[in-house]
Amino acid sequence: MNDDDAKLVTRFDDIYNLPDCTRYYQAMHAAGFQNAQHAVRAFKVAARELCRQRNTGALHVLDFASGYGIGSLLLRHDLSLAQVLDRYQGSEFSGASPSRVIEWDRDWLLQNRKPGNIASICAVDVADNALDYGAKTGIFDVAYAIDLQSDSPSDGMAEILRRCDLLIEVGSVIHLLPDALKRLLDLTAGRLPWIITSPIRGNESGESVAMMQESGMVVEELPIPPFPHRRFLDGAEQERATRLVGERGHDPDGYESTGAYHAQLYLSRPEHESGRSIRWDDRD
Numbered sequence: 599m600n601d602d603d604a605k606l607v608t609r610f611d612d613i614y615n616l617p618d619c620t621r622y623y624q625a626m627h628a629a630g631f632q633n634a635q636h637a638v639r640a641f642k643v644a645a646r647e648l649c650r651q652r653n654t655g656a657l658h659v660l661d662f663a664s665g666y667g668i669g670s671l672l673l674r675h676d677l678s679l680a681q682v683l684d685r686y687q688g689s690e691f692s693g694a695s696p697s698r699v700i701e702w703d704r705d706w707l708l709q710n711r712k713p714g715n716i717a718s719i720c721a722v723d724v725a726d727n728a729l730d731y732g733a734k735t736g737i738f739d740v741a742y743a744i745d746l747q748s749d750s751p752s753d754g755m756a757e758i759l760r761r762c763d764l765l766i767e768v769g770s771v772i773h774l775l776p777d778a779l780k781r782l783l784d785l786t787a788g789r790l791p792w793i794i795t796s797p798i799r800g801n802e803s804g805e806s807v808a809m810m811q812e813s814g815m816v817v818e819e820l821p822i823p824p825f826p827h828r829r830f831l832d833g834a835e836q837e838r839a840t841r842l843v844g845e846r847g848h849d850p851d852g853y854e855s856t857g858a859y860h861a862q863l864y865l866s867r868p869e870h871e872s873g874r875s876i877r878w879d880d881r882d
């Protein structure tokens with residue numbers, strides 16, 4: 599993969615690390631972002647099955663490349679992605695200071711809290727301000743700004759990562775960072791988590807899949823049809839994505855040809871926990 603391809607959907611770099619989520623969610627609203635809604639529906643099914651198999655009522659979750667925490671937010675609150683994205687369209691948000699937005703969001707999220715089977719959420723990202731927003735609003739219990747692709751975790755962070763049952767990611771970053779994935783797999787080798795991610799088609803990586811398999815995991819592409827991630831911003835994005843999905847053996851017809859990036863879901867489970875097939879249309 600060349601550098602250009604690795605940056606497949608990172609046109610929003612300048613708004614990933616602001617003191618609050620307003621501008622990011624306004625941009626996602628404008629771009630027709632949908633990935634998190636589809637992905638978290640499957641994350642919830644996986645979480646229920648994992649609870650059943652590990653005979654536990656509550657899971658420790660790691661949200662990798664969490665950004666402001668949309669995956670975690672939808673996992674532990676009774677809110678839809680549309681409700682979240684619509685919220686920041688109001689003019690009061692555009693003019694508000696980050697501390698005011700954090701205060702409003704903390705209250706709003708408290709009112710809509712539905713922890714279900716989630717015991718705790720730890721977030722990892724390189725975007726320290728976004729993590730700070732997520733921690734202060736109660737989306738994350740703990741958050742670490744670290745680039746695991748190049749750096750090892752502290753002892754304290756390693757301890758938290760080791761107890762993780764379920765690693766979630768809305769997006770593709772873990773598929774693009776084999777060294778970070780290797781660190782996480784090595785750290786958790788004694789008790790591997792389930793890993794469920796929603797990479798954009800064309801971003802899924804054979805190297806990362808092989809690494810998980812070598813660590814004793816069974817990796818499945820879920821039997822859920824690809825779903826829209828967000829609209830292309832221009833023809834150049836569409837052309838590049840179409841080329842890339844073609845190179846990975848996907849047919850763009852009916853997917854990228856409709857004008858949007860599409861994503862699919864991958865689940866990796868330790869071999870001894872991979873026997874049972876899961877009903878992905880199971881609703882809570």
Ligand SMILES: C[S@@+](CC[C@H](N)C(=O)[O-])C[C@H]1O[C@@H](n2cnc3c(N)ncnc32)[C@H](O)[C@@H]1O
Binds near residue numbers: 775
């Ligand atoms: C496309 S955004 C997705 C954020 C979030 N998952 C969402 O759906 O809103 C990509 C995220 O990857 C993060 N990221 C980039 N490089 C990273 C790295 N080396 N380790 C962890 N996160 C990284 C960015 O800071 C950003 O938050």
